[in-house]
Amino acid sequence: MVKTSVSLGSWVLDNPIIPASGTFGYGYEFAELYDINCLGSFSFKGTTREPRFGNPTPRIAECPSGMINSVGLQNPGLEKVVTEELPKLKACFHKPVIANVCGFSPEEYAEVAARLSEEEQVGLLEVNISCPNLHAGGVNFGSSPESAAEITARVKAVSKKPVYIKLSPNVTDIVSIAKACEAEGADGLTMINTLLGMRIDIARRRPVVANKMGGFSGDAIFPVALRCVYQVYEAVSIPIIGMGGISSAEQVIEMMLAGARAVEVGAANLVNPYASRDIVAALPAAMEKYGIQNLEDIIGGAHG
C-alpha cells in the first residue's frame, strides 16, 4: 500500500491533488458528478472585496494544446462568498479548502485575506498577486519583488491561516520574486499562474477574446511550470504547490520531483470534468510503477 498523503505545514492532505482556482467554481458542478471528497483539497474561485462581473465576452480562445481565458475574476464578492458560497460548499466538501485571494490595492488584499482566514473551512490562503495595481498604472503586483513583498507583508499581518503566494510566470526572474515573498514571511508558494497570451481571428482580423489578451493554460505550459518550480525550489525553503498543464498522475510525480509538495490541476478539469478524480485514482499505480512507496520521499528528488 503506497502512501499518497503529503503535508503542507501542519495540514496533512490525503493526496496532493488540488483543483485550481477558477477551474472548479465552488465545487457544486463537480459534486453532481462524483464525490469530490476524494480530492486532497481544492482552491475555490478567486475572491475580491466587491462583486465582479469580469471582462466582456468572448473570454475564451482555443490554442494548440491549451486555452486562453480572460474571465476577469468574476465572483460574487467577499460578503456573498462567506455567507452563501462557503456554507453551500461545506455541504459537499468536508475537508479544508484553499481560499484564493485577489485585490486591486494592498488594502483590498488585506481585507479579503483577513475575512477569509477567519473561516473554519479555510486551510490556507492562496494570494493571487497577478492582479493589476489600480493605484500604480495597472502593473501587476506580482511583477516585481518589491510589490510582491508588500502584498505578502500586508496579508501576513492580518491572516490567521498560512499564506501562500501565487506567482506569475510573466516576469523576468521568478526566483527573485519567490525569495522576496519568503523574506516577508510567506508560508509557501503556489506556481505558476497562467502565461499571458493571445489569439487573432484571421477572418475578422481581430483578437479572439474581447480583452485582447488572456491567460494561457493547459498541456502546453507544463514544461514552463516545471522549470519555474525547479528553479524556485533551489532558492527557497518554504513549501511549493506546483501547477500548470497537469493532467496525469505521471505529471504529478514529475512536478513533485521538481520540488512541489502538492499540485493543482486547472484547465484539465474544464475538458474532462473527471480529470482530478482520475488523477487521484491513477496515482497509486503510477507510484508503484516507479517504485515510490511514500510520495513525501520524492519531493525535490530531481535535484542533484
Added chain:
Amino acid sequence: MQQSFFTVDENVQIAKKVYKMTLLGDTSAITAPGQFVNLKLDGSFLRRPISVCDRADGMLTIVYKVVGGGTEKMAAYEKGTRLDILTGLGNGYDTSLSGEAPLLLGGGVGVPPLYLLCKELIQQGKRPTVILGFNTKEEVFYEKEFEALGAAVTVTTVDGSYGQQGFVTDALPSHYTHFYTCGPEPMLKAVHRATETDGQLSFEERMGCGFGACMGCSCKTLTGYKRICKEGPVMRKGEILW
C-alpha cells in the same frame, strides 16, 4: 450532465458548409430540447458545444456548420468514429409555456435545436408555426423535415433566392401564443423587438467547459449574471437586457 462515448453512424453534408451527424450512444441525460452536447475532438484542446437537433433512445442527431478547424475535423469523421461527448448540458426550452399556437423562428445554424422542440410540441398536441431564415438558397436545410413533423413552415432568404424574400421577422404570422428562437444575435434582437408575446431565446457564446465551471460564457441579465452554458443557453424574453 453525463460523459460517455458515442459512435458516428452517419455524417453527411445537407447544405452549404452544413453537416448532419447521427451518433449512437446513451442519450438519457438529454432532458429538454434546446440543450447542447460538448464533443471532444482529437487534436483540439477545448470541446466543441453543438446543440441537440434530435434525440431518440440510443441515437443523437446534431447539425453543425463548418466555421473553423474544429468543425472541419468533424466534417471528416466517418461512420464508426468514436467520440467522447458530454450530454445533457444547459437549460433548454420550456414547452409548458408554449400555448396552443407557438411560433418557432430559426436562423441558419440556429435552426437545429428547434427541430426537437417542434417534434415535442406536436407530440403535445400543439400547432407550431415554423419560420426558417437563411441568407441564400444553397444554405437552406430542414424545410422538409419540419414539414414531415406536421408543422406549417415558411422559409425566408435574405436575397430572395428561395422562399419568401427577407428576414424571419418579415414573415411573422398574425396570431401566435409564445415564441421560441435561436440564431445569430442580430436576428435574436430583431425577433425580441418584433414579437408581441413572451418567448424564449437561445444564445451562443465561446465556452471553456460548457458545464458551468469556468465562467467563460457569462452574460448580464435583468435577473443577474447568468452562464450561457448552465442557466442558458435558453433565456426568457423578460430577463434579457436589450
